[in-house]
Amino acid sequence: MSIDTINNDFADLFEQGKSLLEDNSSKFMNTKREEAVEYFKKLGVPTLANENYKYTNLVPAFDHPYTVDLQYRTVIGDLNELFYCDVPELDTNLVLLSNGWYYNQNRELDIPKGVIVCSLQEAAEKHSEIFEKHYGKYAKPNEEGLVALNTALAKDGVFIYVPKNIVVEKPIQVINLLRSDRDLMATQRNLVVIEENAQAKLIFCDHTLTHNKYLSNTVSEINVAKNAVFDLYTLQNQHLNATVLNSVFIRQEANSNVLTNTLSLYGGMIRNNHYTLFDGEHCENHTYGMYLMDRQQHVDNFTFADHAKPNCVSNEHFKGVMDDDATAAFTGKIHVRRDAQKTEAYQSNNNLLLSENAVINTKPQLIIDADDVKCSHGATVGQMDDDALFYLRARGIHEEEARMMLMFAFAHEIIEKIRVDALKDRIDELVEKRLRGEISKCNTCAIACNQ
Amino acid sequence: MAKEEQDKILNEVTQSDYKYGFSSDIDTDSIAKGLSEDVIRLISSKKNEPEFMLEFRLKAYRHWLTMKMPEWAHLDIPPIDYQDIIYYAAPVQKAKLESMDDVDPEIRATFDKLGIPLDEQKLLSNVAVDVVMDSSSVKTTFKEALAEKGIIFCSFSDAVQDHPDLIQEYMGTVVPYRDNFFAALNSAVFSDGSFVYIPKGVRCPMELSTYFRINAENTGQFERTLIICEDESYVSYLEGCTAPMRDENQLHAAIVEIIVKDNAEVKYSTVQNWYPGNKDGLGGIYNFVTKRGICEGVNAKLMWAQVETGSAVTWKYPSTILKGDGSSSEFYSVAVTNNHQQADTGTKMIHIGNNTKSTIISKGISAGKSNNSYRGLVKVVKNCEGARNFSQCDSLLLGDKCGAHTYPYLEVHNKSAKVEHEATTSKIGEDQIFYCNQRGISTEDAIGLIVNGYAKEVINKMPMEFAVEAQKLLAISLEGSVG
């Protein structure tokens, strides 16, 4: 199918599914939906001709007759029974989604009073004031075809609200379970609002429970208000038949502090769009990511740090190891706008290629329109440091083991940035096993389900 | 430093004048505006070209018609009306120059004024010059002395007449006419340029230089340079450019092709000082250039060194295809933009042969309201073992109304490659200025010192005479400026 046919099919879907899409959806969401339909008609699914998608061809991933659920589909069995997270000592507030929809039998959460965790649909109705203040304000359906598509199809996802001065101690873990007997395209839309001086940690996990082909197109909007502190950990762990399209839009207000860490461990094709808008002074941001790819997997991390206000600091570091026929791409854009003086923005991307056929394309970019800034970026592609390897061997360590140690040290630099200890230990363990080739895909899962 | 003083100095910079902006009153043979197959036939027949040339031009033209102007660069260019350009203009001269006396005195005066004497006795020692005005080569010096060694250095048109076999063999092999929009346009309408052939085992005893000058109004300049270096040969080639100050924008779309064979070495230096437009951004040259060399043989070497201070818009990525095993290429660039200038420039290093090496050192200096972008590609293909690249791109900002951008592309398809890219953006530190002030050095001089120090790494790679000119140009372009 050509890209035009695919785009037209979606346009038909919006047309024919209009009443189903608008049913059970707030007026506000439907207004945004209508705008998004128009944007999508203009933008379509991004192709290789789009400079930002130069290294990721989405057409084959979209070229498939997926089922699209326009209404909540009743879950057979109890997901809570079917699935639980047993990472040792990882005590979280667990929220389950089913194919992108908020599961209607989630267990009660251990969260402070005033904190809201509910379905997006519910939030749009019951908390419309907060919802309408933020929904559709940070994502860019007018620029990004995937966001337009998400906004046009969005019905549900998770909504998290942390009121002023509240600290949520226990991380909130949102697990989206892809479970279907038909090949499925899932649309998940999340909204996270962290109010002034509040704090929270969020973990997003994706998990595929059946072997069907999946395409998930997720958009998350996150607003972090003044003095708030927010962590986002994204664990991507799907099977080879899955396409993960994940767009995150973060807006930071003055003096806020955000740390994100996107860990791509497994997946057929993964594309992450990660936008951070610095919309207040003295914000601090750490954007980290790691990708371990083998077989024919493909991962593409696209990040955009938009420094719109002065005196902010951003620090970005992505690392990847590619084996077999895996391909990876990285684009890191830093834009320092005219008035964003005293910005400090650092970015680095390091890659290790382990096999003949592995490929990395990396594009770190600086776009600087202010003059009083400290910016740097760097990218490296290479192999292991021969000197370090020799040093270890000279101390009697077997070459294979020495390589493993260095590779693990390479990845650990990103893992150690995780600010949830139990999660960090678990990822450390997983990555080591993964690099040693000791475990199958299912075991590489951070959430260690017992299916 | 006080804000007012900064502004004052910035202002002085913005108002520094372009000193090559005069135009000369020379009889010009030009054709009517516009582009069509007939125009191309006319150009070809005026140049009395063999059939294969006309065919090449027509193929290029037909392909160009199917293409769109590229839009990916960080440039803001108003639409160009390609029918509003004169595609052929040449100073009227006698058919063949027998001696210096045959050169139109006005032309000689023009080049004297530019500091490029055409008189061989007056020339700087050891530089042979080919001079191209508007679309046509007016004079090549030292031709005979070079011919004794078997070196061919002449205008492209002469080469088409005298060495059609070499032209037919090599033209378009490094930059095919399908390569890009401007390459196609140039291939269709190019009028002249320089041709260099260095035979096997010969080290060219002097610097070869081409001086390009746009003079006539409403004309585009489309020249083409072809350099062939046979096994074990060496040449250092220099290129300089200026244009009069005119309010309308003029188009310059050139092609440079370089072929470097086994163990041969080419150094290609450019000082580009086309008219940049006035301080309000009116006028100036649109400079769209495709320069590419191929290191075809083993251990072939190609070095690019460029100082880019001119042009309203620069779109230029001198590139090297590293095909021969052990071949290497270096790219050194200083690009200065001021006022409303826009530059999107960089390089491409394509690693194909085993153990190929490339180095990229790019220094951008932005002032005024200008935008200066580095765009570079380092590509290592699948079967290329042991490739090494190191890139460093630094940007220096003077003032808060300019922009500096870096867009490196690293595409690595082989695990044995080692590719490193580093970039920094900085401004001249207030503490550095104060330190200089405290030693009695004025702010303006301090900036001059620092900018020249910043660019030194690149300027040092240029031949002596050019290095001096380049340094002066930097000073003129940025006379005392501060961030």
Added chain:
Amino acid sequence: MLSIKNLHASINGKEILKGINLEIKPGEVHAIMGPNGAGKSTLASVLAGRELFEVTEGEVVFEQKDLLDLSPEARAKEGIFLGFQYPIEIPGVSTVNFMKTAVNEHRKYKGLEPLKAADFLKLMRDKKNLVEIDSKLTNRSVNEGFSGGEKKKNEIFQMAMLEPKLAVLDETDSGLDIDALRVVANGVNKLKNAENSTVVITHYQRLLDYIVPDVVHVLFDGRIVKTAGKELALELEEKGYDWIKEELVK
């Protein structure tokens, strides 16, 4: 030579100097000591004209000229030299080129012709010998990659080249090992004569074993609270600064 009266200066609205009074005559060596944060470095920066600091009150007269009216480079050319506590690195600019520009600016100011290259190099050689600076250092970019000791030696070398009337040495001893300290101090002593004056700002007494001051001042909380002969430095070293605080309270 230098007369400071009731000098007040602040940074970002915070007052650091709160009324400094100081008289320095030709040929004198003054030491200014005091605890961290007393305002010692601020005083040095204000004298050199650093615009980070705002002078809110008072006057500074240097050789019958109102110093506060002059730009930093004019002050330098009038003969004020600041030895920086943290000398600035200027990548890409060689020390030779840097000094040539500076020396010729000074000469121009005095109505002299610029030095010829050969004369300049001879001057450099002589001064290098005088202050025992390694000639390799002057071939490198200004202070770039220098160790702390090398940077301080480079400051003294520049001082020798520029022959100031008043040298203000801001914590020149900080971070120096004893050998480097000796080299620096010897340089300063050799450059001293009956016409020029030196202000040595330091936290420790040790430097004053080598550069013997005529007068020692104690700067505390933005004011000079005690002035005495060189024995004061020893007393400070022994007893610290607390007794001065106590004296002040009384």
